[in-house]
Amino acid sequence: MDLTLKIWRQKDAKSTGKMVTYPISGIEGHMSFLEMMDILNDELIEKGEEPVAFDHDCREGICGMCSMFINGEAHGPDRKVTTCQLHMRMFEDGETIHIEPFRANAFPVLKDLMIDRSSFDRIQQSGGYISVNTSGNTQDANALPIPKKDADLAMDAATCIGCGACVATCKNSSAMLFVSAKVSQYALLPQGQVEAKDRVLNMVNQMDVEGFGSCTNTGACEVECPKGISIENIARMNRELMKATV
């Protein structure tokens, strides 16, 4: 298939970027979106032009690195997939595809489609963990009875890969889905109870410090989330915060 790509090009974090048009031919429907980008970059390198910089790592949908905003949607038009799992068969021959970086002030663009998501790391470091004794006397986790329903919900929340699609999609650049998934995965388990109050207060506070917007419950984040994280987690985090505050 023949396509027209309109891609955000930005030299570095300090430069002003712009959309640049590239025609591309010979794309097969079975190719992944990133393979298509690889082909474009090979062509650009052959022509002596600067290839398009983009984040990627595992290319199997679990690392959360790929982060493109494709045709107006985070990770493109397919549902519950990351950009690396998006196949070119989702597009029509002759189509124009708009490719931009995830946009939020808390995710500054480093170059082209690459963004800095270290704000997520700082939120995680502020409380997204449990403190356990790892000296060799650690209690066997299976010795703690946990209802199946809670274990499943905690696991669902823990599948968040921190890609930032929720922030990119949200009209307010809110990180509530990400933070609520990280809060929920511990709030649902007995191991997370000891530090529950500090965790939610510190993570929400750090989220605000990083400059993410607030949630207005549009639900766009859960639609675009490649892991299908539910906004039930946001309601749970709101409850956790109220419990910790009141």
Place this chain on the structure above:
Amino acid sequence: MSQSKFTTIGRKVLMALSGFFLMFFLLQHLTINMLSVVDPDSFNSVSHFMGYNPVIQFLMQPILIFAVVFHFVMGMYLEYKNNKARSVKYAYNKPGTNSNWMSRNMIYSGLVVLAFLGLHFYDFWIPEMDFKYISGHEEEPTRYLVELNHKFQNPIKVGLYVLAFIALALHLLHGFQSSFQSVGFNNNKYTPTIKKLGNIFAIVVPALFAFVAIYHFLNPLHQ
């Protein structure tokens, strides 16, 4: 780490709580309005009670005004902060694929409702304050129905009221269920029912407000 007085979540909870209060007020206001259609005598006596009861006038009315102002100011503040969180906008965006129009445009439906409140205060509240506290008229327990009916004899005004009620419906279609989510109430068992109730509330309440305005326009009282 220092904690701010209100987090973004705290502000949203306060928005939801003021929203709950205002939705409860809408029900109360609608109940009295409906009396003007089904039982005019009761409408006059309830209106007189509301207008002269000191608890209503000097406690509930200031609380209501505070809730309206708070909901508006906090809504504007959140909108400003949220816009600031993304200074470079997308060149190409398709928000309609993942969220509905009402949820994305609460600020606009809210501003229309706010503009309507200005008109509504000009029509009813300011003349009422003038009648009671500035001009100092004697109490007239039977004046309310006629006053209401006369206010709705202007078709342009009735049209503006109906437009405002449409904006109110759009605001409530998202606001009702969103309030529950903001206070942390979301689960598989009850949320589908809350969403259905929200849709009914958002359509029926503004529709009945519009009905009362149109009813009085079509049934002028001659006095």
